Structures are given as structure tokens and as C-alpha cells.
Amino acid sequence: MMQRQIELYVPVITPFAEDLSVDHVRFATLCRALLEAGADGLAPFGTTSEASSLTVAERKAALEVLIEAGIPADRLIPGTGCCAAGDSVELSTHAVALGCRGVLVLPPFYYKGVPEAGVFDAFARVIESVADPRLRIYLYHIPKMSGVPITLPLIERLVSTYPNAIAGLKDSSGDWQNTLSVIEAFPDLLTFSSSEALIPQNAAAGGAGCISASANVNTAGIRRLIDALGTEREADCHAQVSAVRSLFESLPLIPAIKAAVALQRDDPDFARLRPPFVPASEAHAAKITEAVALARTGRDEAIGGLNPPTADPYAAAV
Numbered sequence: 001m002m003q004r005q006i007e008l009y010v011p012v013i014t015p016f017a018e019d020l021s022v023d024h025v026r027f028a029t030l031c032r033a034l035l036e037a038g039a040d041g042l043a044p045f046g047t048t049s050e051a052s053s054l055t056v057a058e059r060k061a062a063l064e065v066l067i068e069a070g071i072p073a074d075r076l077i078p079g080t081g082c083c084a085a086g087d088s089v090e091l092s093t094h095a096v097a098l099g100c101r102g103v104l105v106l107p108p109f110y111y112k113g114v115p116e117a118g119v120f121d122a123f124a125r126v127i128e129s130v131a132d133p134r135l136r137i138y139l140y141h142i143p144k145m146s147g148v149p150i151t152l153p154l155i156e157r158l159v160s161t162y163p164n165a166i167a168g169l170k171d172s173s174g175d176w177q178n179t180l181s182v183i184e185a186f187p188d189l190l191t192f193s194s195s196e197a198l199i200p201q202n203a204a205a206g207g208a209g210c211i212s213a214s215a216n217v218n219t220a221g222i223r224r225l226i227d228a229l230g231t232e233r234e235a236d237c238h239a240q241v242s243a244v245r246s247l248f249e250s251l252p253l254i255p256a257i258k259a260a261v262a263l264q265r266d267d268p269d270f271a272r273l274r275p276p277f278v279p280a281s282e283a284h285a286a287k288i289t290e291a292v293a294l295a296r297t298g299r300d301e302a303i304g305g306l307n308p309p310t311a312d313p314y315a316a317a318v
Contacts, residue, residue: 004206008210009192011212013261017272021058042077047213048213063076067098073101076095096134106142120157143173168190169186179205216261251288255277258270259288
């Protein structure tokens, strides 16, 4: 079985200013803090980032801000999948030109019940239009949101046709058996789970790690689990990340994640959302506070470990 480095990528939230424009200062500062707290990289402009509420121009500008802020491009896998192929091509071409490690690409997700051949054609159009050998696509399987699955036969056809362009997959199905089937069928692909609670299984099966929304809040705790794999500390570390993850799974995810980051950083502006999202309610406050407390426990314990974070992820952003 292939053994590979297990990585943590954070699908970082997008902070908004009072006028709901992207807050570039908070965005860059948060991204630096997440890397310093133990993330291997960032996956901005995915579901957690409210990417479908961002324009192509906003995504491009925000990605450039990260590069200008000194974040290495090879630690970025931005989401570039849109309903319009031309938008996916523009975003993917831009990310490749900046030197990003890869791009996370949704299938076109508005029309449902489309033939799998049509989904293949959509990916093929992006790959052939970008027409750059540096393009590395991470397929984004999130059928609950997209309604358009990325199946094993589709992956097989894409890998066979474009072996150099298809680098990996993020499985946000919530079904470990599906993730395992992808890892077993395509051992050369980098397959990420969407939950840190699955890191031990993912690592044991030959996967690549996780790209998790709750990593915005519990970066250090998840880093601690990855570093503890195969040691006597693994069970305790796994219990901590599973507890944080479980709390967020019982909440409206994106509003709760942003509220938790705002609480951690003592900056309520991080909780701001674009419609159609609304802020987390008072009924959710206790669980959000509990998640933040558990995440701080993970960070404090990581400080005493072999690979402590180099910065405090709870420090004020601006």
C-alpha cells in the first residue's frame, strides 16, 4: 500500500467588509495565521469560502492578494469550478499563471440529471481550453450540494484521457466507503477526505489527508493528530478533532464556522456573511463557544508537542 505524506488544507473562509466586499486585509492575515498554525496549504474559494457568491473578478483579485502577501503559490489550491465553462477556464488559467499547486474543480452544478458523458465534456473543455501542462485538477465531489456526482467511471475516463492534468479528488460525500473506493481504484491520485475525523482511515488506506471546513477553527488540533498518527497519542488527538467536528456538523456550517473564527480572533467582522446566508442564531451560541474552547485545548496541547504552531491562530487579525 502506498504511503504518502498526510496533508491538511484549509478551505479558508472569506471575510467581508461592511459593504460586503471582500476584506483583503483580514483575508490575507487569516490565511497566513492558518499556515503558521500548522496547515500545509489553503483551498480558498470552495464551499466554505462562499465561492458561489463571489464573482470571477473578486476571486482573481483575492488570490492575487494572497500571493502579494507572501503566501507561497504552491501551497494554494483555489476553487475554480463554475457553472459556465468559460468562468472555470478563466479562473483556472489565472491560478496556473500564478503558480498555484492546483485547482479544485466542481462539475457544472446547476443542471441536474445530466448524462455522465456531458460532465466529462465539461471537464474536458476546461482542460483543453486552459491548454497548459502545468494544470493540476483536484476533482470536487460534493453531491449533496452540487447534485452532480463524480463517479468512479468518470474519474477513470478523465485519468485515462488526461493523465497529467488530474491530480486528485476531494470527497465531500460524507461516505467513507466512497472515499475508500476512490483511493483503492486510483492509488496515484491524491484523495482528500472532507472530515478530519477520517484522517486515520484516510492515511491507513493510502489517502492524502483532509480539506476540512472546521480546520478554519481547529488547525493546530488537526495538525497535532496528523503528527501523532501511529503513536500512543493518536487516540487522544483523534478524540479532540472528532469532538470539534461533531459540534460543527450539528450547526449551520458556514455561519457557525465564521462565528467561531470571529470569537477566536475577538473580531466580530469575521462573522459577516453574504446573502443568502444569515448569522448563526443565539440558539447555536453555546455549541460554537464549546467548539472554540475545544479547539483552544488542541492548540495548547500542540504547543507541548513535537511540532507546535509557530503563531497564535487566535491572535487579532488586524
